[in-house]
Amino acid sequence: MxxxxxxxxxxxxxxxxxxxxxxxxxxxxxxxxxxxxxxxYADIVDTAVAAGSFNTLVTAVEAAGLVDTLKGDGPFTVFAPTDEAFAAIPADDLEALLNDQEALTAVLTYHVVAGKVMAEDVVGLSSAETVQGQSLTIDSSDGVKVDGANVVKTDIKASNGVIHVIDTVLMPEM
Structure with missing residues (x-):
């Protein structure tokens, strides 16, 4: 048993x-x-860092003291210029911009729109007001252009918004 x-x-x-x-x-x-x-998803800053093609943008965001803002709740839409876009700026001009916090902040906030604007929404717009206060011109007649810059990649999602990659650094009227 x-x-x-x-x-x-x-x-x-x-x-x-x-x-x-x-x-x-x-x-x-x-x-x-x-x-x-x-x-x-990571926040906008960490997403940009992880992408590896926005090193100059991240450096500029740090120099302008905007890291905490772009890590904040948002939501934000960032038209993010690549390192190649920043490389198109003459080195002396870029250095001067990085050393002028007021001008740098104006340039960077000109790349940011309040709210989460996905690509399907961008193509229906003719303009968008930036956090800086001026408006971006949007043209979707032949691809999508923002103030003349080509949007080369869209809808990179972040926890506090979205990134659209552009091939030119946008300059507001100063």
Whole structure:
């Protein structure tokens, strides 16, 4: 009788173990740290840093003291010039801009629109008011251009808004 009880016990343990092994992938999938229903995104600054093609923009945002603002709740829409766009500015002019916090802040906030404006919304606009106070001209007749800059990539989602990549640094009237 004891041998039968031990055999039943081992059989139950084996079945229980197999059941746990069978459920392990399901458990791992459901607790992988990624919420499938609502994907979490980094804020605009961290998203720009992670992209690797906005180093000059991030440096400028830091120099202007706008990091905390762009890490804030938002939502913001940022028309983000690439490093290549900043490289098109003569080095002396770029250096002067980076050293003039007031002018730099005006230029950077000219690239930001309050609210989350996705690409499908941008194409329906002819202008958008910037955080700086002036309006950007939007032309979608041949691709999308913002103040003459080509929008080369759209809808890079961030937790506090969206980034649209442009190929030129926009300059407000000063």
């Amino acid at each position: 004891y041998a039968l009880t031990t055999q039943i016990r081992y059989t139950l343990i084996a079945l229980f173990s197999l059941g746990l092994l069978a459920l392990a992938p399901v458990h791992a999938h459901n607790h992988s740290g990624e919420n499938k229903e609502k994907k979490e």
